[in-house]
Amino acid sequence: MGQQNKPVPVIAIFDVGKTNKKLFLFDEQYHIVFERTARFTETVDEDGDPCENLESLRLSIFDSLREVFKNPKFEVKSINFTTYGASLVYIDKDGQPLAPLYNYLKPYPEELKHQFYAKYGGEESFANTTASPVLGSLNSGLQLYRIKQEKPELFEQIKYALHLPQYLSYLISGAVYSDLTSIGCHTALWDFEKQDYHKWVKAEGILDKLAPVAPSDHVMPAAFPGNNYAVGIGFHDSSAALIPYLINFQEPFILLSTGTWCISMNPFNSDPLTVDELKNDCLCYLQFEGKPVKASRVFAGYEHEQQIKRIAAHFGGDVISYRNAVFDPGIIELLRKNPEPDDEPKVEPSSGTINESLFSKRKLSDYATDLIAYHQLMLDLIAQQYHATQMVLKGTTVKRIFVDGGFSKNAIFMNLLSAAFPELEVFAASMAQATAVGAALAIHKSWNSKALPNDIIQLKFYSAAQHHY
Missing domain, CATH: 3.30.420.40 (ATPase, nucleotide binding domain)
Known part of the structure; x- marks a missing residue:
């Protein structure tokens, strides 16, 4: 009789799309045993361009985890994250976001684009080395370059620029990492020939703002004492x-x-x-x-x-x-x-x-x-x-x-x-x-x-x- 009330071991996965934010619990056979979907109203950045409401996202993650932890039917063993790519969260030394989560469709200043590619070998050759077609803000590395050029005081305050999956993981684990599936997705950061960051990343002082790269199966203990679940470092959704x-x-x-x-x-x-x-x-x-x-x-x-x-x-x-x-x-x-x-x-x-x-x-x-x-x-x-x-x-x-x-x-x-x-x-x-x-x-x-x-x-x-x- 006691066997029936034993909680089911599960993994919690946050799957964050542009429109729907979902939480799934999978049992050990990979069946979905719980599902919750949220949608938030977008907000705008300082230029009036639409962007993700980072605070709503953060609160929603904590709320839904609280709900799951309270449920006696489940025992959460691990948590992982998968989100859309090309989006960076800039955090200060205390881990607080410093800027909006700029939308990857935000128009990129033509002048800045020309300046960047002229400095680093021209569009064709650079795009080839980094396997990144010239896509403006969709090249998330160029979002950082833009901040450095247009908002140097903000750039100074940035302790880490984390891709969105890694930021969500950081909220739960308190540990900062970069992950290859996010870095490798048309970010203009990675040199596919050298299998390392492109030389511009170091030359512009961007490297200091990027967290260490961890393998994708890396897990950390949760930051909250008394919990014994593991936390993954998160994934770019196409790669997941x-x-x-x-x-x-x-x-x-x-x-x-x-x-x-x-x-x-x-x-x-x-x-x-x-x-x-x-x-x-x-x-x-x-x-x-x-x-x-x-x-x-x-x-x-x-x-x-x-x-x-x-x-x-x-x-x-x-x-x-x-x-x-x-x-x-x-x-x-x-x-x-x-x-x-x-x-x-x-x-x-x-x-x-x-x-x-x-x-x-x-x-x-x-x-x-x-x-x-x-x-x-x-x-x-x-x-x-x-x-x-x-x-x-x-x-x-x-x-x-x-x-x-x-x-x-x-x-x-x-x-x-x-x-x-x-x-x-x-x-x-x-x-x-x-x-x-x-x-x-x-x-x-x-x-x-x-x-x-x-x-x-x-x-x-x-x-x-x-x-x-």
């Missing part, structure tokens, strides 16, 4: 989502992670980026073991949202119904016979991958029904997706593509993708909360007495052989 796949599959694969951005990640391609790839929005991440992962991205989820609104408005249809539309090979065959419009968007070297699909140029009056128009949209998105995935695929021994996220549930997307890559095995992969599971798996040994699970990813195979067009 890759971990379950790296642990489960030994054969080379590409993970196509679909959401607002559709990111093709190839952990089996460590060739240095070419100038051409950088211009086409390719980059390198560092995965949790510190190895480079070549990645390319398309703004396809966003484009899909915009265009289905256009289709629905024109045909009087329902946006929701398109997502569950049934794949119709007959429609595809018909559409493939249509001549292409002349003004096909070209990939301009300066603009990177075409982020608007060809579909945005098409006249909806050319289509008899909304379903035909929707199939055309998916054809156009797959043409872009093929181009982006091909960039990280070529020259490697990859035989499989795993698709996770929103498009993995879209039958038209999946069928067209398998037709676009007939020589590869294409799978829709479903796993509840891949990012959070990855952050838990990374520190498995710190909290879990059982073997690593091998059944947390469900796969559905899409065969190109089914297509006769």
Whole structure:
């Protein structure tokens, strides 16, 4: 009888996205046994640009942990964090934030950008060495450079600049660290050739503001006395989502992670980026073991949202119904016979991958029904997706593509993708909360007495052989 009331050993994972902030508890079989979601109103920085409300985030973390610790059903063994990247929290000697959490979409001053790249070897060569396309504030290292130039008195006060996952970890552990998955995500901080910080980081006095790098499976005791749980150092979300796949599959694969951005990640391609790839929005991440992962991205989820609104408005249809539309090979065959419009968007070297699909140029009056128009949209998105995935695929021994996220549930997307890559095995992969599971798996040994699970990813195979067009 006493056995039933024994608390379940769990790990708590905070998964902080731009919109939703989630807390999950996983048991030792990696089942979600508790879940809580919060959303906060954004605030603004001193220039009036929108930014994350850091204080709400901090309070929410302490509140939800308090709730979990009070619950007699669970025994928290470890805590870890995964958040969006390219965002830094600047803390003073007492650990207090000194500035807003500047948004990575904040416009970057052109003059400062030119000054920086002119000083460090030009855009092309610098972007190549750091595997960081020129992205302004999305290169988080340049956010620090900006503070040094524009707000020297603030720069002086900064004891540490921590990427967001490491700041959240610091709140609980009181220990400051940097982590390779955050440093390796287009920050302009890391020299991928030397596998160390780029020389500008030291030259500008930035290195002194960065906490020591710790391995991703490093855990610390909690700062609160009387608690015996471990705290991980946190992860960049794109890298965390890759971990379950790296642990489960030994054969080379590409993970196509679909959401607002559709990111093709190839952990089996460590060739240095070419100038051409950088211009086409390719980059390198560092995965949790510190190895480079070549990645390319398309703004396809966003484009899909915009265009289905256009289709629905024109045909009087329902946006929701398109997502569950049934794949119709007959429609595809018909559409493939249509001549292409002349003004096909070209990939301009300066603009990177075409982020608007060809579909945005098409006249909806050319289509008899909304379903035909929707199939055309998916054809156009797959043409872009093929181009982006091909960039990280070529020259490697990859035989499989795993698709996770929103498009993995879209039958038209999946069928067209398998037709676009007939020589590869294409799978829709479903796993509840891949990012959070990855952050838990990374520190498995710190909290879990059982073997690593091998059944947390469900796969559905899409065969190109089914297509006769």
